[in-house]
Amino acid sequence: MRYFEDIEVGTTREFGEYHVTREEIVEFAKQYDPQPFHLDAAAAAESAFGELVASGWHTASISMRMLVENYLTENAGMGGRGVDELRWQRPVTPGDTLSLRTEVVDKRPSETDPRRGNVDTYIEVLNQDDEVVLSYTVTGMIERRTPGK
Numbered sequence: 001m002r003y004f005e006d007i008e009v010g011t012t013r014e015f016g017e018y019h020v021t022r023e024e025i026v027e028f029a030k031q032y033d034p035q036p037f038h039l040d041a042a043a044a045a046e047s048a049f050g051e052l053v054a055s056g057w058h059t060a061s062i063s064m065r066m067l068v069e070n071y072l073t074e075n076a077g078m079g080g081r082g083v084d085e086l087r088w089q090r091p092v093t094p095g096d097t098l099s100l101r102t103e104v105v106d107k108r109p110s111e112t113d114p115r116r117g118n119v120d121t122y123i124e125v126l127n128q129d130d131e132v133v134l135s136y137t138v139t140g141m142i143e144r145r146t147p148g149k
Contacts, residue, residue: 003076003145004107004117012103016066020054022094028058053091059098059134060086063125066100076143078116086136090127097128105137115147 029038033055036043044052092098106120119142125134 001076002074002142004109004119004142005145007075007104007107007119007142009104009107012101013071014099014101015070016098016100018062018066018098020062020092020094020096020098022052025052025054025058025092025094028061029055033057049091051093053093054096056088056134059088059092059125060136062098063100063123063134066098067123070100071102072140075140076145078141078143081118081139081141084137084139086134088134089132092127092133096133098133099126100124101126107142109144110141114144116141116143118142 026039029035035055037047037049037053038044038055038058041052044050101124103122104119105122108118110116110118119140120137121140122137123135124132127133
């Protein structure tokens, strides 16, 4: 288990592999983002994308799953404080395989709770061609091994 004291600014990691299917793109869109270019290949062909694409929120959800499965369970996490500078860099299409790259960019003790610290991590979601499809910075709350020290 990694506590606040164990996390070093500058640490990078790459992990995860998630294969995106047409069926899941459409299913997610039906429930959460029912825009034509996420739902229907013919309508998507007439859109700015020219083909069926995943919702950006779907891509963000996939990144969350990969974070939980490969990264967050190793930390003494206490939840998240927020996300900054979320950017959809390029579309995700059926057949893409996604992975993550992370870098710890800042950490500081909490000003309000001596039991935790805040850690900022820059996240890039990459496709199989190593192209960034989504990027954002997340602030996580991490338990301190020795509160207030």
